Amino acid sequence: MKRALTLGWAVAAVTIAVAALHAAVPDGAKYSGTRMCVACHRAKHKDIVNSYIKSPMANALIEVNDDNEEKVTQYLKGDFKTAPFKQDDVAFILASGVHQQAYLDKDMKVLPAKWLVADKKWVETPAVDATKECLYCHSTGFVAADKKYKTAGVGCEMCHGPGSAHISAPADKKLDTVARPGEMDPKASAAICGQCHSRGRSVDGATAFPQGFLPGGDFNKFFKHDEVKGPGLNQQFTDLVKTKHYEKGVVCATCHDPHGETGNIAQLRKPITETCLDCHKAKIVDIPTHAKSKNVTPPADATCATCHMPEGRHLFDKTVADKK
Ligand code: HEC
Ligand code: HEC
Ligand code: HEC
Ligand code: HEC
Ligand code: HEC
Ligand code: HEC
Ligand code: HEC
Structure with a gap:
């Protein structure tokens, strides 16, 4: 499905004035899991659902177990004959392997090497605790204190908010049972992506992610950006907040299709030069x-x-x- 760029300059300028600083979902809503969303929305939003579940984000974390053999075979990239640890140690695959892939053991500790897909080689990576350093951004509804998530991979609810209230009253069109990023102020929409596409720490310093943030919420209450100097992974929001684009409401979903319904690289709505x-x-x-x-x-x-x-x-x- 092709959609036009959603943000005209004029529209953006007007909507920016209305800062949405409260969460866009009701207090107390719980994560229900991607399967629930897919079950209903497959009928009316077939393109969204079918393309999203195949996208890198939806497969940003894969559990290695007998129920999941097909997915593991499809996504596992590393060559374990040359790995500095045994394939049997791998309990979770971290990232679908667009460029790189990392692995966790059963205690959610990062195994000490990651696989570079194009170069076909292992490089050392720090064996940190993924419950503090990684998992919120690669799963749905992760709570660091409990070391638990609702769904592996970035599910619908990371961008649309925990869905229990919406599921009990789906026909309620009020803005507040489900987050509708397309109707939000562009900065609030960008912060949804910024939950994971940022470099820094939670304000209490405990985690590398904004634990507690919900779509529509006040991002800066939960997260402090690092001063990044060079290129790197997951820092697009940290970069973008410094730009004229951000100031004028040109944000992630202006250029990227969040559901991956296009054949362009990096889920762009249009090829690069056309986008600009x-x-x-x-x-x-x-x-x-x-x-x-x-x-x-x-x-x-x-x-x-x-x-x-x-x-x-x-x-x-x-x-x-x-x-x-
Ligand atoms: C029981 C069925 C049902 C379930 C389960 C369900 N939805 Fe919905 N959803 C609906 C209906 C019905 C609407 C209203 C449709 C409309 O406005 O076109 C809706 C609307 C939405 C919208 C707004 C669409 C728009 O056009 O702005 C989003 C986003 C959404 N749902 C996401 C989710 C997510 C995320 C989940 C999983 C937590 C979910 N839904 C689970 C039935 C469901
Ligand atoms: C703040 C959120 C966040 C945290 C914390 C995080 N990641 Fe990620 N990770 C992302 C995002 C977003 C991407 C994709 C962004 C990109 O390509 O720049 C990504 C991509 C990756 C990739 C694939 C890179 C590629 O391009 O193929 C690997 C591997 C990875 N992360 C491993 C980890 C590990 C290991 C940790 C913990 C030490 C971790 N991540 C912590 C958000 C995060
Ligand atoms: C990475 C963030 C993200 C994820 C994950 C995500 N969405 Fe969305 N969704 C958005 C954004 C942003 C919009 C606003 C419209 C746009 O930019 O295309 C949107 C719009 C929608 C709409 C509005 C109707 C339309 O035609 O655009 C529906 C329905 C929807 N999403 C359902 C889902 C379902 C179901 C899932 C899970 C299978 C899902 N979304 C996963 C970000 C996301
Ligand atoms: C819960 C965390 C999370 C949120 C929220 C999130 N992302 Fe991501 N995103 C990731 C991770 C993790 C990856 C890496 C997936 C992989 O390579 O397996 C990724 C990858 C991507 C990619 C690269 C896909 C590719 O083909 O290489 C794009 C583009 C992207 N995200 C855009 C967005 C946009 C736009 C939003 C907001 C509408 C958003 N993301 C929200 C975690 C997130
Ligand atoms: C003005 C348009 C524009 C905006 C705004 C924008 N991007 Fe991008 N993004 C691009 C283009 C173009 C590329 C491809 C760059 C390339 O391949 O050289 C890209 C690439 C990416 C990638 C892929 C990185 C990789 O190594 O594969 C991710 C992830 C991403 N963007 C996420 C985001 C997020 C999250 C936001 C908002 C914080 C955002 N982008 C805002 C245009 C944009
Ligand atoms: C070969 C490198 C190159 C390419 C490719 C390129 N630009 Fe530029 N662009 C520049 C330089 C150099 C400047 C001037 C920088 C300065 O004034 O300090 C510039 C300036 C700009 C400016 C600022 C306004 C102005 O005119 O000074 C915009 C906007 C811009 N470019 C957009 C684009 C777009 C859109 C594309 C793709 C159609 C593009 N550029 C491709 C090198 C490039
Ligand atoms: C939705 C509209 C939109 C899209 C898409 C867009 N831009 Fe822009 N761009 C703007 C606006 C608005 C400004 C700010 C103009 C101003 O204030 O003078 C801007 C400014 C710029 C500047 C000058 C920044 C500065 O600091 O002076 C550059 C360079 C630029 N854009 C490059 C790009 C490139 C490259 C792309 C594609 C990847 C792109 N733009 C896509 C609207 C857009």
Whole structure:
């Protein structure tokens, strides 16, 4: 399903004024599990459901057990003949393996090497406690104090909120039984993704994630960003909050399809350059003309990201391009 970019500049500017600082789901709502959501929504939202359950996010954590053999065979990437630990030690697979994959033992401790998919090799990784350092972002409804989650992988409820109240009254169209990111202020929508696409610590310092945050809530009450200097994994929101894009309401779901219904890389709604020109075409005709006007020479296969998102950074700034 193709959808238009949802945020016009004018719309964004108006909605930003209405800061949604309360959670968008009722107090006390509980996580019900992705299966429940899928059971009802498969009928009316077949494309969303079918594409989402195959996306990397939905498979960001896979339990290794007999009930799950098919999934394990499909997603397990490491070559355990050369691994510094035994395959039998692997109780959880962390990430679907787009670029890398890590592994946890039965006590939820990170095993000491991760697999680089393209390079086909193991690199050392710190053997930290995943209940404090990893699992909230790779599962649904994780509570660090209990060391438990509701569903493995990023389920519907991490973005739409815990669903028990919605499930008991699904036809209630009030905004507050389920979080509707498409109707939220863009900064609140970005914070939903920011729960996991950020670098830093919880405000009490105990975890690497914003334990307690719910969609629509006040992100800064739960999390403090690190001062990141270089490129790295899961720091897109930490980068984005510093940009003019964020200020103007150009956020994650403007460019990315959260449910992965497209064939483009990184779940983009449109190919990279088309994504950018949708908004920038008033001043920029194409890459060769633009580059010439800035006295830079683009590589033959350049996209807008080549200069404005080096190494995948989400800073979209002019200084980065300057250094090219
Ligand atoms: C018992 C069936 C049922 C279950 C279970 C259910 N939903 Fe719904 N959901 C509905 C109905 C009915 C609507 C209203 C449909 C509409 O407004 O078009 C709805 C609406 C929604 C909407 C808003 C759609 C929009 O157009 O804005 C979202 C998001 C949503 N559900 C997510 C979920 C999630 C997440 C779960 C799992 C926790 C879930 N639903 C479980 C029936 C269900
Ligand atoms: C704050 C949330 C968060 C925490 C904490 C977190 N991750 Fe992730 N992880 C993500 C996100 C988001 C991505 C995908 C983002 C990206 O590609 O930049 C990801 C991707 C990955 C990948 C796959 C990378 C790839 O590109 O294929 C691995 C492996 C991984 N994480 C392991 C871990 C391990 C091990 C820990 C704990 C030491 C951990 N993560 C902690 C959010 C988190
Ligand atoms: C990574 C975050 C994320 C996850 C996970 C997610 N959604 Fe969404 N969902 C969104 C966002 C953001 C929107 C707003 C519309 C958009 O940007 O496409 C949305 C919109 C919707 C809508 C509104 C109707 C529509 O046509 O767009 C429904 C229904 C929905 N989601 C259901 C689900 C179900 C069911 C699941 C699990 C199978 C799910 N979502 C998982 C982020 C998410
Ligand atoms: C609960 C944590 C969580 C939330 C919330 C979340 N993500 Fe992610 N996201 C992840 C993890 C973990 C991965 C890595 C999955 C993997 O590689 O297995 C990921 C991967 C991705 C990817 C890369 C997919 C690919 O094909 O390489 C995109 C794009 C993405 N997320 C966008 C979003 C957007 C947009 C939102 C908000 C609407 C969002 N995410 C919300 C945890 C999360
Ligand atoms: C203005 C458009 C735009 C916005 C806003 C945006 N992204 Fe991206 N994102 C991109 C493009 C383009 C790429 C591909 C970059 C490349 O391949 O060089 C990308 C790549 C990614 C990836 C893949 C990284 C990888 O190594 O595979 C993730 C994850 C991601 N974005 C998450 C997010 C999240 C989360 C947000 C909000 C905090 C966000 N993006 C906001 C355009 C955007
Ligand atoms: C939804 C509309 C929208 C999309 C899509 C979009 N932009 Fe922007 N962009 C803006 C707005 C609005 C500004 C701020 C303009 C201003 O304040 O002068 C901006 C500013 C910029 C700037 C200047 C930043 C600065 O600090 O001066 C760069 C560079 C940029 N965008 C690159 C990109 C790239 C690359 C993409 C695609 C990955 C993209 N944009 C996609 C709307 C968009
Ligand atoms: C070969 C590198 C390169 C490519 C590719 C590139 N740009 Fe730029 N861009 C630049 C440079 C250099 C500047 C000027 C930086 C400065 O003023 O310090 C710039 C400036 C900008 C600005 C700020 C406004 C302005 O005109 O100064 C925007 C917006 C922008 N680019 C968008 C885009 C979009 C959209 C694309 C894809 C169609 C793109 N750029 C592709 C190098 C590039």
